[in-house]
Amino acid sequence: MRKLLTFLFLLLSCFTFAQHNNHHVHQRAIEFPDIPSYHTMICDFHIHTVFSDGSVWPNIRIQEALRDSVDAVSMTEHLEYQPHRADIAHPDRNRSYEVAEQAARPYDLIVVNGAEITRFLPPGHSNAIFIKDANKLMIEDSVEVFREANRQGAFTFWNHPNWIAQQRDGIAKLTPMHRYLIKEGLLHGIEVINDLTFSEEALQIALDHDLTIMATSDIHGLVDWQYNISEGGHRPVTLVFAKEKTADGIKEGLMNRRTVGWFNNTLVGREDVLLPLIDACLTVVKTQYQGISAVLDLTIENNSDVEFILANQSDYSFHANTDIVIIHPNTTTTLQVKTLEQVKDLSLKFKVLNAVSAPKTHPDIVIPIQILDE
Numbered sequence: 001m002r003k004l005l006t007f008l009f010l011l012l013s014c015f016t017f018a019q020h021n022n023h024h025v026h027q028r029a030i031e032f033p034d035i036p037s038y039h040t041m042i043c044d045f046h047i048h049t050v051f052s053d054g055s056v057w058p059n060i061r062i063q064e065a066l067r068d069s070v071d072a073v074s075m076t077e078h079l080e081y082q083p084h085r086a087d088i089a090h091p092d093r094n095r096s097y098e099v100a101e102q103a104a105r106p107y108d109l110i111v112v113n114g115a116e117i118t119r120f121l122p123p124g125h126s127n128a129i130f131i132k133d134a135n136k137l138m139i140e141d142s143v144e145v146f147r148e149a150n151r152q153g154a155f156t157f158w159n160h161p162n163w164i165a166q167q168r169d170g171i172a173k174l175t176p177m178h179r180y181l182i183k184e185g186l187l188h189g190i191e192v193i194n195d196l197t198f199s200e201e202a203l204q205i206a207l208d209h210d211l212t213i214m215a216t217s218d219i220h221g222l223v224d225w226q227y228n229i230s231e232g233g234h235r236p237v238t239l240v241f242a243k244e245k246t247a248d249g250i251k252e253g254l255m256n257r258r259t260v261g262w263f264n265n266t267l268v269g270r271e272d273v274l275l276p277l278i279d280a281c282l283t284v285v286k287t288q289y290q291g292i293s294a295v296l297d298l299t300i301e302n303n304s305d306v307e308f309i310l311a312n313q314s315d316y317s318f319h320a321n322t323d324i325v326i327i328h329p330n331t332t333t334t335l336q337v338k339t340l341e342q343v344k345d346l347s348l349k350f351k352v353l354n355a356v357s358a359p360k361t362h363p364d365i366v367i368p369i370q371i372l373d374e
Helices: 002-022 058-067 095-104 144-151 176-183 200-209 247-255 271-281
Strands: 039-047 072-078 114-118 125-129 155-158 189-194 212-216 237-242 259-263 266-269 282-289 295-302 308-312 324-327 331-338 345-352 364-370
Touching: 039 125, 039 212, 039 247, 058 072, 058 095, 072 095, 072 125, 114 144, 125 144, 144 155, 155 212, 155 247, 189 200, 189 259, 200 212, 212 259, 212 266, 237 247, 237 271, 259 271, 266 271, 271 282, 271 364, 282 331, 282 364, 295 364, 324 331
Parallel strands: 039 072, 072 114, 155 189, 189 212
Antiparallel strands: 039 237, 114 125, 125 155, 212 237, 237 259, 259 266, 282 295, 295 331, 308 324, 308 345, 345 364
16 A cells, blocks of 8 residues: 555656646747737748758758748749759759648648749849749849749849848848849848848848848758757747738738748837737736735736847836846736836836837837726
8 A cells, every 4th residue: 555655646746747847848839919900920931942952851841830830931942053953953943842832731831932043242142932933033134033033923032131141241232233123123022130140231221112021041951950949949930910811911911011020039020010019919917906005016918929028118117127027928927016106097118129120229119007996
């Protein structure tokens, strides 16, 4: 009997320990809420496989995307750069897309056809996605290839404009060719975020010339290794705000510049979509004064993967925090607000330090609070 009780105790202890640890296991799925009138679609539209200079087969890219809960991807192989041609000869430049699309068919994952137009600067490297036939983009003229992409109904964007291999100072700069492509409506977006880099200059170009803000992984190796997924990292993605959860809905959102980039726990986008996204992420779920005191327990739920870093801009101070507060992802965080007297309502104003709406510019948010009688 004693042995049986000992065994049951050990079994219960192991179960309790396992439950406790599982609660803290990193969840890799990328999660963001919808915003009013739009679905938030998580997209990575710059990906490579062995069909150009990547290291894995397209079906592995699909498995990675499924693990990250990405909604849409594109295999954007280099058209002109084929370092594996001796081992993987493929005269059909659509083949990577076809393999990926077939692998994704059993799942709720959108795969769009795409390719990387690989040129010296100008125009540098650019992606054309939502194309019909990559083979028809094998055109020598660097402007005509954009015309062909647009004839196919493509969305085109300038890749890594801060790439030091083409911009030694790492500063994105428009060339006369880029200005021509923009003027003619042939270039629609620009990567503000590529892989491990962020470009303030590219963000300013996007704002000045009405280009869509893009964020991509440009992954060549394994997503898990490049972004330390097991340690809580994440791939860069473009959040597209779409009217419907379809390829056409995503394309319409891209063409109308409704995007936010997510990179290194930072959101980058125009305020007209960035602020509604932050507002959708944060919800006040409980308010209660500590007894008869004027210290208000304010519980905020964050239903996103962002760990928000907020700087207090209001007249109120906090009982257990400085003016910098952290709102933890996918859980609730309680702040103790000193309101000087018990009130029925108030507003807190914060600057979101890990959100960027323009170079060196962080947006302000206002959280309205109603204190309900118990």
